[in-house]
Amino acid sequence: MENLSTLEFFSIIKARESVFVVEQQCPYQETDDMDLHSWHLAVSIDSQLAAYVRVVDSGIKYEQPSIGRVMTVSAFRDLKIGRSLMNEAIRFTEEKYPGAGIKIGAQVYLQKFYESLGFEAVSYPYDEDGIPHIDMVKPAINAG
Numbered sequence: 560m561e562n563l564s565t566l567e568f569f570s571i572i573k574a575r576e577s578v579f580v581v582e583q584q585c586p587y588q589e590t591d592d593m594d595l596h597s598w599h600l601a602v603s604i605d606s607q608l609a610a611y612v613r614v615v616d617s618g619i620k621y622e623q624p625s626i627g628r629v630m631t632v633s634a635f636r637d638l639k640i641g642r643s644l645m646n647e648a649i650r651f652t653e654e655k656y657p658g659a660g661i662k663i664g665a666q667v668y669l670q671k672f673y674e675s676l677g678f679e680a681v682s683y684p685y686d687e688d689g690i691p692h693i694d695m696v697k698p699a700i701n702a703g
Contacts, residue, residue, distance in 0.1 A: 563599060570608045571601055578630045585688045593619055600648060602640060609635035612648045621662040623696070624652050645676055653700055660699040667691040
């Protein structure tokens with residue numbers, strides 16, 4: 560977090576609010592204390608924020624590290640960069656937390672996408688801020 564400039568963090572928060580609060584019509588406290596315990600990956604195209612993801616340290620949201628706030632700004636969705644973004648977040652998380660696995664709270668409609676990245680559902684669907692979610696885990700690489 561401390562490596563982000565104020566302007567970079569402002570751009571990230573503005574885009575996250577645009578996607579998660581305005582587009583998805585989901586009024587909730589978008590910025591949270593987990594931002595202070597996260598690695599932030601932002602993808603810019605032509606000096607504009609195009610996509611973003613954060614990796615939350617283990618022990619903050621879940622026992623395992625977590626990937627969240629995965630989003631692509633609407634103007635860049637046709638580029639299909641979400642898979643590359645997630646692959647980089649997974650690579651970083653598995654390198655920083657070897658053997659820990661990764662847990663996410665995914666929107667239910669994205670379950671198959673996350674399954675294609677190695678995640679497995681570990682809960683029944685539940686409501687989070689008016690949107691159906693499901694907990695998913697990507698087992699640790701060294702897990703048998």
